[in-house]
Amino acid sequence: MIAVENLSKRYGDQRAVDDVSFTCEPGTVTGFLGPNGAGKSTTLRMICGLTPPTAGAATVCGVPYRRLGNPGRRVGVLLDASAQHAGRTGRETLALAAMTMGLDTARVPDRLAKVGLDATAARRRVRAYSLGMRQRLGLAYAMLGDPAVLILDEPANGLDPEGIYWMRGLLREFADRGGTVLLSSHLLREVEAVADRLVVIGGGRILTQGDKNALLGAAGTVVRPADPEDFDAVLQKLDVTGTRSSDGTILVPAEPEVIARAAAAAGVVLLELRPAGAGGLEEMFLRLTSTGGNR
Structure with a gap:
């Protein structure tokens, strides 16, 4: 050990x-x-x-x-x-x-x-x-x-x-x-x-x-909104915090269906919506390290 x-x-x-x-x-x-x-x-x-x-x-x-x-x-x-x-x-x-x-x-x-x-x-x-x-x-x-x-x-x-x-x-x-x-x-x-x-x-x-x-399966949902500022209102309504990546996507700790319904109700256009785990370790790594920083 x-x-x-x-x-x-x-x-x-x-x-x-x-x-x-x-x-x-x-x-x-x-x-x-x-x-x-x-x-x-x-x-x-x-x-x-x-x-x-x-x-x-x-x-x-x-x-x-x-x-x-x-x-x-x-x-x-x-x-x-x-x-x-x-x-x-x-x-x-x-x-x-x-x-x-x-x-x-x-x-x-x-x-x-x-x-x-x-x-x-x-x-x-x-x-x-x-x-x-x-x-x-x-x-x-x-x-x-x-x-x-x-x-x-x-x-x-x-x-x-x-x-x-x-x-x-x-x-x-x-x-x-x-x-x-x-x-x-x-x-x-x-x-x-x-x-x-x-x-x-x-x-x-x-x-x-x-x-x-467990880490890959609980990664949340990747969202790419047409207008990130408009999507902030959706996050507030869901009472969650999104993690933004350098590629323009946002990781949201909620189910895709929940996010889709909230975005539709708010009239917010989503260009991408998918489970984060679909990208495997590579996606999780890039998301974490793009916001975690290095030195």
Whole structure:
């Protein structure tokens, strides 16, 4: 389990992460989403003990990451696929990691094969690897110690469509066996396909979080009025507040039929009226982050 409680991080006057709290349960994949500069990577670094928080705390398997004995046996981490010794071969990279964790190096070939790196790739220097190959090696490294938790930052970068599909299956299988996955990614459709829970961050703050199906199913109704000012009267009559997006649409927490009847009674023309959930995670993400802001 991962528990993040009121994490904050300041750099001078800039608050990169502001009072962030969430949990990741065993048996689930949690999608950690946000635009560039939202605070995702800083949060992950604080969870992994690489960046000290200004306030708050994070625990993995019940204790702060730095207090884990032999952490690679408990938590698999992939924050930067390029942070590998370029002069070592793939096999050497995993063999050294295995020795550091007190593991039998005989498991290395099997772990390389599991992530799609064959014997030829295992003998190549990491400097000759493509980004996708480095991602696969990073995943092999993260899973080498049979951890119960995976913390991954953009693990699909550089992977082709087949590789992305493979990674989705790998993470789903890991969670279905009782593992805990915290996954940060810009590939929203892939996150939607594999995640059980979502945490969306913007401007360093949590914009929304919860069960994926519940969040997408309770998104409300998207409305595009011909005249936004006239539509304000409809919102007042319904006694609700709409959330405006940069594309001219308004998210209204009411059923489409209720909105349509109120608009018709007020003589307000609607150019678009549909359930917000129809656009899936991508639409919800864009709506939240267009009003949530980043820094």
